[in-house]
Amino acid sequence: MPHARKYFANILLLYAPLIIKLIDKFKSMPVTPSMICPDHGIIFRKNPSEILNAYREWSEQKPKRKALVIYDTMWHSTEKMAYAIVDALTSNDVDATPMHLKKWNRSDIITEALDAGAIIIGSPTLNNGLFPTVSDFLTYMKGLKPQNKIGAAFGSYGWSGEAPKIVLESFRNLKLKIFEETASFKFSPGAAKKDFLIEFGKKFAQKLLEECSETKNPGV
Ligand SMILES: Cc1cc2nc3c(=O)[nH]c(=O)nc-3n(C[C@H](O)[C@H](O)[C@H](O)COP(=O)(O)O)c2cc1C
Numbered sequence: 001m002p003h004a005r006k007y008f009a010n011i012l013l014l015y016a017p018l019i020i021k022l023i024d025k026f027k028s029m030p031v032t033p034s035m036i037c038p039d040h041g042i043i044f045r046k047n048p049s050e051i052l053n054a055y056r057e058w059s060e061q062k063p064k065r066k067a068l069v070i071y072d073t074m075w076h077s078t079e080k081m082a083y084a085i086v087d088a089l090t091s092n093d094v095d096a097t098p099m100h101l102k103k104w105n106r107s108d109i110i111t112e113a114l115d116a117g118a119i120i121i122g123s124p125t126l127n128n129g130l131f132p133t134v135s136d137f138l139t140y141m142k143g144l145k146p147q148n149k150i151g152a153a154f155g156s157y158g159w160s161g162e163a164p165k166i167v168l169e170s171f172r173n174l175k176l177k178i179f180e181e182t183a184s185f186k187f188s189p190g191a192a193k194k195d196f197l198i199e200f201g202k203k204f205a206q207k208l209l210e211e212c213s214e215t216k217n218p219g220v
Pocket residue numbers: 072073074075076077078079123124125126127128129156157158159160161162186187188
């Protein structure tokens with residue numbers, strides 16, 4: 001099942017609305033499959049209803065109180081912000097994971113994102129834009145069109161600080177809900193700025209809770 005989940009997240013996620021319709025149509029038909037052989041992908045020989053139920057659940061993308069804090073960094077300032085945000089979220093009962101883009105493959109991140117209620121992306125500003133690995137991840141996510149998540153952005157900068165705004169724009173294009181407040185710090189975050197991040201995490205956790213209860217997710 002972990003492999004099937006990864007396959008779904010990386011190959012089929014963009015078809016999620018269609019998959020929900022097809023599974024419901026199939027389940028209304030007087031057919032009990034003994035084996036499912038897709039035209040490509042894994043063959044399901046045992047208990048095909050298990051995979052039908054799983055595809056239905058993965059397609060729904062019901063948000064859990066789970067946040068992925070995805071980032072890259074040149075000199076650790078954005079990384080320090082990422083860890084402070086993860087700490088603040090964890091203290092507010094959110095299951096938060098820091099994901100450094102040089103350590104996490106984009107396929108594994110998008111698999112983790114299936115049931116996450118939040119995607120928080122951090123990028124240093126580089127030449128008035130994003131750090132390249134962050135652009136890479138956003139391009140990948142754009143194609144797969146994940147839904148039912150709140151997006152937020154943060155990052156360290158030197159003088160102009162465009163990166164968090166560009167991240168929010170990508171979330172907007174995906175029609176994800178947005179946490180409009182960004183955490184944007186000039187160079188390294190000092191002690192006073194940490195208080196801001198604690199507050200940022202707390203407010204974000206509150207918004208995530210509201211979102212999860214709106215979608216009545218039993219997994220919350
Ligand atoms: C090649 C290069 C280009 C940069 N371009 C910008 C820029 O256009 N605007 C800006 O605000 N900061 C710019 N910076 C500054 C970084 O955003 C800043 O040093 C930041 O604190 C780095 O965060 P990090 O420690 O997470 O890598 C640039 C830095 C480098 C090395």
